[in-house]
Amino acid sequence: MIFQKIQIEEKVARIFCDSIIIRIKVVRIFILILFYCSISQVNNISAQQSNSIDSILNKIIWQDKFEGKEQVGWKVIDDLKDEPSDWKLDNGFLIQLTDVGSPEKFLGTHITTGDKNWKNITIETNFIYTDDDLMGIIFRYQDENNYYRFLISFKEKLILLNKKVAGKNIEIAKKENSPLSSAKFNSIICLKEDSINIYLNDEKIFSLTDNQFKTGKIGFTSLGNLASFFDDVTVYSEYKYAEKIIEPAIVRGPYLQSVLSDSAVIMWNTNFDCESVIEFGTNKENPKIIKSNKTTKLHEVAIKNLQPDTKYFYRVNSGNIISDWYSLKSAPKNNSPFSFILYGDNQLNFLRHKDIINNFSKKEFDFIVSNGDVVQRGMREDWDTEFFEPLKNVLREKPFYSAIGNHELNSPYFYQNFSYPNAEHENYYSFSYSNCFFIFIDNPRNAYPKREVYEDFKEGSKQYDWLKNQLASEDAQKAEWLFVLSHVPSHPFAFGNVFPDGEKYLLPLFDQYQVDINFSGHSHGYERSKIKDSYYIISAGGGGALSKKKDPGPKMYGKFLRDYNYCHLSIEGNTLSFRAYDITDKIIDEFSITK
Structure with a gap:
C-alpha cells in the first residue's frame, strides 16, 4: 500500500511539473508573439514612412x-x-x-x-x-x-x-x-x-x-x-532618383530556328551568364534533357534525331529560371500539305509590324519566310524592339527564315541572332520542306553595287556558283515547287527602279532552272508580275516607310499596292494557293497554280 501511494504521489508530481513546463512554454510563445508583433508594427511604420517620403519626393x-x-x-x-x-x-x-x-x-x-x-x-x-x-x-x-x-x-x-x-x-x-x-x-x-x-x-x-x-x-x-x-x-x-534593380531573366525567346525533318535549333538570351538546358519530348512527362556546360548569355541548342512531321514539346532552363512549355513540329519529308507566311521590310515602325503579326497570327501556317530588312540599323545591338518583341509569341512555336537585307548591313548580329541550315554561310542557304525546295540568297549589292560590305552575287563569285549548284541539284529539280527568296528584286518593276545586275545574272538562272516564284522585298509595297514561266512577287510592307509609286509599269504587272502587307501560301501536292492581305487584313490579291 505504501509503495502504491508513493507511485501515485510521483505521478501527481510529474503531472504538476509537466503542467508548469507547459505554462512556461505558453508564456514564452506569448512573449515571442508580442515581440514579433512589435517588430511588424515598427516595420509597417517604417514602410509607411518610406512610402510617404517617396510619394513626397516623387510628386507628379x-x-x-x-x-x-x-x-x-x-x-x-x-x-x-x-x-x-x-x-x-x-x-x-x-x-x-x-x-x-x-x-x-x-x-x-x-x-x-x-x-x-x-x-x-x-x-x-x-x-x-x-x-x-x-x-x-x-x-x-x-x-x-x-x-x-x-x-x-x-x-x-x-x-x-x-x-x-x-x-x-x-x-x-x-x-x-x-x-x-x-x-x-x-x-x-x-x-x-x-x-x-x-x-x-x-x-x-x-x-x-x-x-x-x-x-x-x-x-x-x-x-x-x-x-x-x-x-x-x-x-x-x-524627385528622388534611384537606380533600378535588374533581376535575372530570359530577355529574349525562346525562339525556333531551322526546324527541319530531323533536327531543330532553339535559341534564347539571358541577362546573366548561365548554362543552356533544354527539356524536350513528344510528351511533357518524360522529357529528354540536353545540357551545355558552357555559360553564356546567348543560348543556342540543336536538337537532333527528330522524327519527321512530329509534334514535340520543349522548355528551356537558365539558372533558376524555367520557361513555360512550348511546342514545335518537325518538317514533313513527303508531300504533306502545309502553309507559310511571307512578308518583309518590317523595320522602323514596330507598331505596323505588330498589326501585320496580329493579322497573320489568325491564320494556320507552319513557318514564316522574310525578304529581309528585319531592322532599320543592323549594327545596333537592339534587334528586339523592331523584330523579336513583336514576334515573341509567334517565334516560340513557328520557325522564321530570312533573306539578309541591305539594312542588316551584313552585321555580326544577323549571324548571332539567327541559325540557318548552312553554317558556312548563313547569309545564303537552302532547305527542303515537304515537296518544296527553298533557296535564300544575299543580293543587297543588286541595289548598291559599289558597297563591298554586301556579298557579291555576280557570275564568277562564290555565291553565284553556289546558287547555280543549288538550282541544278537533285533536291531542287525533283521538288514540285522551287522558290528563291532575295531582298532586292531582280527585274524592273512598277516602282520605277531598275537593278541591272539582277536582270543580267539572276533572271537567266531563274528561267533556266524553272524557278516557280522569286520572292523579294526592298521596295515597300506589294506587287505581282510574271516573266516567262516564273512569278515575281514583292512583299515589302511589314513596317518600313512605304515607297512612292513613280509609274504604273509595264502591262505585265498584274497587281501593285503601296501599302503594308503580308502573304499566305498553301501547298497541297501540285497546287499552290496564294493570297496577299493589306494592313486591315483585306485580300488585295489572290491566285492559284496547278501543275
Whole structure:
C-alpha cells in the first residue's frame, strides 16, 4: 500500500511539473508573439514612412501617356515651312515619322506643352528611336528660338546638350563615341535652379550648371529622323532618383530556328551568364534533357534525331529560371500539305509590324519566310524592339527564315541572332520542306553595287556558283515547287527602279532552272508580275516607310499596292494557293497554280 501511494504521489508530481513546463512554454510563445508583433508594427511604420517620403519626393504635377486619339495642349513648330511634320498619337505613342529637317544644321520639327513658369522640376520620358538621326527632349522652352534640348544620334554615336539662344545653336556638352546599343530609352532630366543633371537608361550623362533660362515649358524634337516614338512623359515637382534593380531573366525567346525533318535549333538570351538546358519530348512527362556546360548569355541548342512531321514539346532552363512549355513540329519529308507566311521590310515602325503579326497570327501556317530588312540599323545591338518583341509569341512555336537585307548591313548580329541550315554561310542557304525546295540568297549589292560590305552575287563569285549548284541539284529539280527568296528584286518593276545586275545574272538562272516564284522585298509595297514561266512577287510592307509609286509599269504587272502587307501560301501536292492581305487584313490579291 505504501509503495502504491508513493507511485501515485510521483505521478501527481510529474503531472504538476509537466503542467508548469507547459505554462512556461505558453508564456514564452506569448512573449515571442508580442515581440514579433512589435517588430511588424515598427516595420509597417517604417514602410509607411518610406512610402510617404517617396510619394513626397516623387510628386507628379503633370503627365501624358498619349492614350487618346489627339494630342491635347501640344503645339507643333516646323523649322522648314516647306517640310511639314506629321506628329500624331498612335497606340499609346506620340510619333513623328517624317525625316523633315537637316540634322547638320539642327533644323527639324518640335512639339511643346506645359507651363512657362515650370522651374525646379524633373522630366521623365520613355521613348523609342529606330532610325539614326537626331531626336530628343526640349526643356525650359521660352519660344521657338530660345530653349535647351537634349539630343541623341545613333549615326554619329553622339549624345548632345545644346541651347538655342535668339535662334542660334550653342553647344553646352557632348558625349562622343556613345554606342547607343538600345532603341529604347528612359530619360530623366533633373532641373534645380542653375543645375542640370541628365540620366539616360540609368547612366548619368551630364551634370552641369547653366543659367541661360530659368523656367519654361517642355517638349520633344525630331531632326531628320524617320521614326521618333515617345511613350510617355511625366513632370515631377520633387524627385528622388534611384537606380533600378535588374533581376535575372530570359530577355529574349525562346525562339525556333531551322526546324527541319530531323533536327531543330532553339535559341534564347539571358541577362546573366548561365548554362543552356533544354527539356524536350513528344510528351511533357518524360522529357529528354540536353545540357551545355558552357555559360553564356546567348543560348543556342540543336536538337537532333527528330522524327519527321512530329509534334514535340520543349522548355528551356537558365539558372533558376524555367520557361513555360512550348511546342514545335518537325518538317514533313513527303508531300504533306502545309502553309507559310511571307512578308518583309518590317523595320522602323514596330507598331505596323505588330498589326501585320496580329493579322497573320489568325491564320494556320507552319513557318514564316522574310525578304529581309528585319531592322532599320543592323549594327545596333537592339534587334528586339523592331523584330523579336513583336514576334515573341509567334517565334516560340513557328520557325522564321530570312533573306539578309541591305539594312542588316551584313552585321555580326544577323549571324548571332539567327541559325540557318548552312553554317558556312548563313547569309545564303537552302532547305527542303515537304515537296518544296527553298533557296535564300544575299543580293543587297543588286541595289548598291559599289558597297563591298554586301556579298557579291555576280557570275564568277562564290555565291553565284553556289546558287547555280543549288538550282541544278537533285533536291531542287525533283521538288514540285522551287522558290528563291532575295531582298532586292531582280527585274524592273512598277516602282520605277531598275537593278541591272539582277536582270543580267539572276533572271537567266531563274528561267533556266524553272524557278516557280522569286520572292523579294526592298521596295515597300506589294506587287505581282510574271516573266516567262516564273512569278515575281514583292512583299515589302511589314513596317518600313512605304515607297512612292513613280509609274504604273509595264502591262505585265498584274497587281501593285503601296501599302503594308503580308502573304499566305498553301501547298497541297501540285497546287499552290496564294493570297496577299493589306494592313486591315483585306485580300488585295489572290491566285492559284496547278501543275
